[in-house]
Amino acid sequence: MAPRSSKQFEEIREKSKEKLVYAALELFATHGYDRVSVSQIAKHAGVSKGLVYNYYASKEDLVQAIIETYMEVGEVLWREIADPDPWTMMRNIIRATFGMLRTQPDLMKLLTGLSLQMDQFPFIKGLIEKKAEGYLLLAANLFEKMGYKNPALESRVLGALFDGICVQYITMGPPQFDLDSMENYLIEKYCNNEEA
Amino acid sequence: MAPRSSKQFEEIREKSKEKLVYAALELFATHGYDRVSVSQIAKHAGVSKGLVYNYYASKEDLVQAIIETYMEVGEVLWREIADPDPWTMMRNIIRATFGMLRTQPDLMKLLTGLSLQMDQFPFIKGLIEKKAEGYLLLAANLFEKMGYKNPALESRVLGALFDGICVQYITMGPPQFDLDSMENYLIEKYCNNEEA
Amino acid sequence: MAPRSSKQFEEIREKSKEKLVYAALELFATHGYDRVSVSQIAKHAGVSKGLVYNYYASKEDLVQAIIETYMEVGEVLWREIADPDPWTMMRNIIRATFGMLRTQPDLMKLLTGLSLQMDQFPFIKGLIEKKAEGYLLLAANLFEKMGYKNPALESRVLGALFDGICVQYITMGPPQFDLDSMENYLIEKYCNNEEA
Amino acid sequence: MAPRSSKQFEEIREKSKEKLVYAALELFATHGYDRVSVSQIAKHAGVSKGLVYNYYASKEDLVQAIIETYMEVGEVLWREIADPDPWTMMRNIIRATFGMLRTQPDLMKLLTGLSLQMDQFPFIKGLIEKKAEGYLLLAANLFEKMGYKNPALESRVLGALFDGICVQYITMGPPQFDLDSMENYLIEKYCNNEEA
DNA sequence: AATGAATGAGGATTCATTCAT
DNA sequence: CATGAATGAATCCTCATTCAT
Numbered sequence: 001m002a003p004r005s006s007k008q009f010e011e012i013r014e015k016s017k018e019k020l021v022y023a024a025l026e027l028f029a030t031h032g033y034d035r036v037s038v039s040q041i042a043k044h045a046g047v048s049k050g051l052v053y054n055y056y057a058s059k060e061d062l063v064q065a066i067i068e069t070y071m072e073v074g075e076v077l078w079r080e081i082a083d084p085d086p087w088t089m090m091r092n093i094i095r096a097t098f099g100m101l102r103t104q105p106d107l108m109k110l111l112t113g114l115s116l117q118m119d120q121f122p123f124i125k126g127l128i129e130k131k132a133e134g135y136l137l138l139a140a141n142l143f144e145k146m147g148y149k150n151p152a153l154e155s156r157v158l159g160a161l162f163d164g165i166c167v168q169y170i171t172m173g174p175p176q177f178d179l180d181s182m183e184n185y186l187i188e189k190y191c192n193n194e195e196a
Numbered sequence: 197m198a199p200r201s202s203k204q205f206e207e208i209r210e211k212s213k214e215k216l217v218y219a220a221l222e223l224f225a226t227h228g229y230d231r232v233s234v235s236q237i238a239k240h241a242g243v244s245k246g247l248v249y250n251y252y253a254s255k256e257d258l259v260q261a262i263i264e265t266y267m268e269v270g271e272v273l274w275r276e277i278a279d280p281d282p283w284t285m286m287r288n289i290i291r292a293t294f295g296m297l298r299t300q301p302d303l304m305k306l307l308t309g310l311s312l313q314m315d316q317f318p319f320i321k322g323l324i325e326k327k328a329e330g331y332l333l334l335a336a337n338l339f340e341k342m343g344y345k346n347p348a349l350e351s352r353v354l355g356a357l358f359d360g361i362c363v364q365y366i367t368m369g370p371p372q373f374d375l376d377s378m379e380n381y382l383i384e385k386y387c388n389n390e391e392a
Numbered sequence: 393m394a395p396r397s398s399k400q401f402e403e404i405r406e407k408s409k410e411k412l413v414y415a416a417l418e419l420f421a422t423h424g425y426d427r428v429s430v431s432q433i434a435k436h437a438g439v440s441k442g443l444v445y446n447y448y449a450s451k452e453d454l455v456q457a458i459i460e461t462y463m464e465v466g467e468v469l470w471r472e473i474a475d476p477d478p479w480t481m482m483r484n485i486i487r488a489t490f491g492m493l494r495t496q497p498d499l500m501k502l503l504t505g506l507s508l509q510m511d512q513f514p515f516i517k518g519l520i521e522k523k524a525e526g527y528l529l530l531a532a533n534l535f536e537k538m539g540y541k542n543p544a545l546e547s548r549v550l551g552a553l554f555d556g557i558c559v560q561y562i563t564m565g566p567p568q569f570d571l572d573s574m575e576n577y578l579i580e581k582y583c584n585n586e587e588a
Numbered sequence: 589m590a591p592r593s594s595k596q597f598e599e600i601r602e603k604s605k606e607k608l609v610y611a612a613l614e615l616f617a618t619h620g621y622d623r624v625s626v627s628q629i630a631k632h633a634g635v636s637k638g639l640v641y642n643y644y645a646s647k648e649d650l651v652q653a654i655i656e657t658y659m660e661v662g663e664v665l666w667r668e669i670a671d672p673d674p675w676t677m678m679r680n681i682i683r684a685t686f687g688m689l690r691t692q693p694d695l696m697k698l699l700t701g702l703s704l705q706m707d708q709f710p711f712i713k714g715l716i717e718k719k720a721e722g723y724l725l726l727a728a729n730l731f732e733k734m735g736y737k738n739p740a741l742e743s744r745v746l747g748a749l750f751d752g753i754c755v756q757y758i759t760m761g762p763p764q765f766d767l768d769s770m771e772n773y774l775i776e777k778y779c780n781n782e783e784a
Numbered sequence: 785a786a787t788g789a790a791t792g793a794g795g796a797t798t799c800a801t802t803c804a805t
Numbered sequence: 806c807a808t809g810a811a812t813g814a815a816t817c818c819t820c821a822t823t824c825a826t
Contacts, residue, residue, distance in 0.1 A: 012785070032313045034230035037820055048787045050824085059821065109312065115367050116309045117228045128367065153381055156364075160378075161353070164360025168352075171311050171324065182356075185349055200805050200808065208810065233795055244812045249797065404806070424705045426622035429799055440808045442803085451800065501704065507759050508701045509620045520759065545773055548756075552770075553745070556752025560744075563703050563716065574748075577741055591787040592826050600789065625816060636791045641818065791823080798816075805808085 017055050017065075019045045025066045029106035032113055033063060063114070064123050070107040071127075074100050086145040091191040093139070097162050098183045101169055109170045112163075135159060158190070213251050213261075215241040221262045225302035228309055229259060259310070260319055266303040267323075270296050282341040287387040289335070293358050294379045297365055305366045308359075331355060354386070409447050409457075411437045417458045421498035424505060425455060455506070456515050462499040463519075466492050478537040483583040485531070489554050490575045493561055501562045504555075527551060550582070605643050605653075607633040613654045617694035620701055621651060651702070652711050658695040659715075662688050674733040679779040681727070685750050686771045689757055697758045700751075723747060746778070 023045035027036040038059055042049040056062040077096040083089040101108055111128075118125040139155035148154045169177050200208075219241035223232040234255055238245045252258040273292040279285040297304055307324075314321040335351035344350045365373050415437035419428040430451055434441040448454040469488040475481040493500055503516075510517040531547035540546045561569050592600075611633035615624040626647055630637045644650040665684040671677040689696055699716075706713040727743035736742045757765050 009785075016785085031316065032230065034228070035313070035316060038822085039820075049822095050787055050789095051785080053822070054785070112363070113309070113312045115363075116305065116312075117231065118367060120227060120231055132368070150381070153377055156373075156378065157357070157381065160360030160364050161357050162360065163363045164356030164358065167308070167311075167359045167363060168356050171314060172328075177352075181349055182352065185346075185353065200810090202808095204805080205809065212810080234797085235795075245796095246798080246812055246814095247810075249799095250810070255796065401806075408806085423708065424622065426620070427705070427708060430801085431799075441801095442808055442810095443806080445801070446806075504755070505701070505704045507755075508697065508704075509623065510759060512619060512623055524760075542773075545769055548765075548770065549749070549773065552752030552756050553749050554752065555755045556748030556750065559700070559703075559751045559755060560748050563706060564720075569744075573741055574744065577738075577745065591785085592789090594787095596826080597788065604789080626818080627816080637817095638791055638793095638819080639789075642789070647817070787826085789824090789826105791821105793820095795819080796817090799814095800812105802812080803808105803810090805810105 013055070016047060016051060019047065020052060020055065020062070021066050021069050024062055025070065025106050025110060028063065028066070028113075029109040033110070038062075060121070063110070063121070067107070067111065067114075067124075067127070070104055074104050074107065077103075086142045087191045087193050090139075090142055090146070091187050093142075094183065094186050094190065098179055101166060102179060105170065108166050112166060112170060132159070161186075209251070212243060212247060215243065216248060216251065216258070217262050217265055220258055221266065221302050221306060224259065224262070224309075225305040229306070229313075234258075256317070259306070259317070263303070263307065263320075263323070266300055270300050270303065273299075282338045283387045283389050286335075286338055286342070287383050289338075290379060290382050290386065294375055297362060298375060301366065304362050308362060308366060328355070357382075405447070408439060408443060411439065412444060412447065412454070413458050413461050416454055417462065417498050417502065420455065420458070421501040425502070430454075452513070455502070455513070459499070459503065459516075459519070462496055466496050466499065469495075478534045479583045479585050482531075482534055482538070483579050485534075486575065486578050486582065490571055493558060494571065497562065500558050504558060504562060524551070553578075601643070604635060604639060607635065608640060608643065608650070609654050609657050612650055613658065613694050613698060616651065616654070616701075617697040621698070621705075626650075648709070651698070651709070655695070655699065655712075655715070658692055662692050662695065665691075674730045675779045675781050678727075678730055678734070679775050681730075682771060682774050682778065686767055689754060690767060693758065696754050700754060700758060720747070749774070 020041065024036075024041045027041055027044055038052055039049050041062075042052055052062065056065060077099050081089060081092040081096060083092060111124075114121050114124045115128050118128065136152075136155050136159065139158055140151040143151035143154045165179075165182060169179060216237065220232070220237045223237055223240055234248050235245050237258075238248055248258065252261060273295045277285060277288040277292055279288060307320075310317050310320045311324050314324065332348075332351050332355065335354055336347040339347035339350045361375075361378060365375060412433065416428075416433045419433055419436055430444055431441050433454075434444055444454065448457060469491045473481060473484040473488055475484060503520075506513050506516045507520050510520065528544075528547050528551065531550060532543040535543035535546045557571075557574060561571060608629065612624070612629045615629055615632055626640055627637050629650075630640055640650065644653060665687045669677060669680040669684055671680060699712075702709050702712045703716050706716065724740075724743050724747065727746055728739040731739035731742045753767075753770060757767060
């Protein structure tokens with residue numbers, strides 16, 4: 001039997017890792033990090049418990065990998081945001097945020113849960129802080145261009161609103177919480193040139 | 197030699213329970229329900245592990261007791277809300293909400309964390325749903341009186357904003373997140389008769 | 393208030409002890425010594441947990457007291473056994489044995505259970521051995537007078553039969569296991585002069 | 589480097605389970621189910637505490653497995669019982685019963701102990717009842733063929749005798765309680781064609 | 785690369801027992 | 806005499822992690 005090429009090995013590795021990351025995200029989001037055992041994850045992913053430790057040094061390492069993996073996926077949405085017109089750019093931001101919620105609800109749920117336990121997960125702390133800072137600067141700048149009186153505060157309000165929508169969407173779910181109307185409302189409110 | 201009177205016992209009981217509930221709330225809020233052991237709670241409260249089970253049938257029973265205890269405390273703030281003028285009443289609601297956050301940040305943190313695991317804590321589910329429903333009706337009614345076009349949606353937005361403020365205040369803390377300016381902003385925005 | 397006389401105290405003591413012993417026997421027999429907690433016993437007896445330790449040094453001390461108390465009660469049945477005629481005396485023994493089962497089923501159940509754990513309850517070991525020895529001598533002597541070929545063996549057989557009846561009566565209970573017909577059968581079989 | 593084959597795993601599993609079941613039976617029989625901790629069992633078996641739970645969901649699950657395992661072993665003795673001649677068949681039954689006691693004294697002890705706590709161990713209840721019913725029918729039928737006047741009662745008596753012999757053999761042990769002479773006595777008494 | 789047997793620290797819970805009043 | 810609050814050792818069980826194959 002010819003030895004597998006290293007490329008083949010790489011493929012196998014990636015496939016297993018993907019299965020694991022996906023299964024873990026699903027379980028973590030549904031039941032919470034601490035209520036899910038590594039065994040459960042392995043079983044859900046259809047691999048052996050030991051394999052998890054072939055790829056990830058620890059359970060905590062695994063969450064970190066999950067978050068990095070899926071954040072990356074989500075970040076694509078943020079790349080197309082820039083626009084010379086602040087109202088248009090604001091609309092892009094809102095669209096990206098809601099898009100994130102729609103395409104990655106599990107990731108958002110996991111992140112929200114972990115962010116409440118930041119002292120237990122140091123890597124989360126850094127990540128969240130960096131994101132928040134970036135968003136705040138960006139949004140404040142936009143609000144300023146749009147002529148708002150207190151851009152810093154305004155961007156905080158919008159940030160809080162995004163978080164709140166996330167929490168409610170997570171806890172109440174689609175049937176009761178309607179993302180679409182909320183999104184339209186925000187776009188109408190924040191992206192209308194006449195408002196200023 | 198005479199046995200203690202039942203009043204004496206009652207006092208002792210209450211004192212111990214208070215110590216426990218207080219210590220547990222603090223730890224749960226800081227580290228999350230699943231990361232705190234009953235031993236840690238007992239040690240933090242300065243009593244023995246076994247005593248916890250003299251008063252609470254289980255760890256879950258304890259959280260429930262915590263929530264009931266401190267909810268009651270917080271609910272006082274909501275009793276003085278009613279007012280014939282909708283703008284005044286809205287201001288009272290905002291004040292009560294922020295008051296809650298200021299006086300019971302630990303409770304809010306605990307509640308937020310648990311609400312993300314509602315399926316694991318059935319009693320939370322009921323509690324949150326009831327609260328949310330009550331708030332939504334009340335706020336929608338108010339917004340209608342204030343002449344808003346879409347009162348139902350508007351009340352959802354404000355609700356999400358409250359949740360978001362809660363999350364941000366919890367995760368970022370007082371130095372970085374300024375409750376006061378946020379409160380003033382909201383009052384100005386929502387409770388100004390001229391807006392309509 | 394005049395101090396209670398020591399006689400009154402004695403009466404109170406006896407009443408409490410009786411309540412405890414009775415409650416404990418009932419629970420031990422139903423659920424087994426190790427499955428019953430001192431708290432349960434106290435509650436079942438309607439007294440406080442602490443009182444148990446006023447009267448008995450330990451849980452084990454309590455079982456011992458139970459057994460002694462109720463053995464004494466049962467032993468009355470064995471005092472009237474003697475009779476010059478061996479067939480009559482044998483009938484008296486059988487009657488006494490079945491009487492014991494009928495009047496003290498709980499005691500018998502407790503004893504049977506504990507006798508299987510003799511190494512854990514040393515006092516039981518002594519007690520059982522003494523009883524057995526006494527019975528074996530008595531019965532062998534009787535069987536000899538009645539003309540049986542192998543009185544020692546015969547008395548062992550009857551002893552085993554008594555034990556087995558006890559076990560079956562305990563496990564299957566009155567509706568399915570009929571003590572009366574069994575008793576009559578034994579009397580007919582063993583106490584009939586003509587058999588020899 | 590290659591993962592073990594499932595056959596290898598099976599062997600390892602079976603070996604560990606056997607060690608556990610054997611160690612547990614020994615301890616349960618000697619000290620009683622409730623007096624033996626899972627740790628003790630693991631230590632006695634020479635494995636870790638955690639391994640017990642790899643194979644058995646709970647301590648109760650373990651007893652059940654023990655009983656099933658060893659019952660099976662014992663039941664071989666009962667397969668060769670059938671015989672057209674009722675006296676011969678009766679002798680086979682007696683032999684099988686005593687054989688059980690001789691080869692599986694620990695199992696018999698465990699079963700006897702648990703049968704006194706049937707309400708705590710539902711699976712025992714079913715098992716015992718089924719066995720008893722089967723035996724009673726079989727024996728009654730035999731006694732009828734042998735011409736006994738009251739076959740049902742007679743089979744109950746013999747059943748009780750078996751139980752009693754079991755209890756006595758268990759509590760007194762081989763030196764004092766002689767199984768052989770008892771067995772011979774019963775065979776002589778019950779399996780002699782002339783008696784009828 | 786993949787498996788699952790094995791480990792043991794740690795967690796929730798129970799309970800006999802003590803003791804101040 | 807009587808109470809029940811308080812203790813902590815011991816128990817059952819879970820689970821992250823290691824490792825031989």
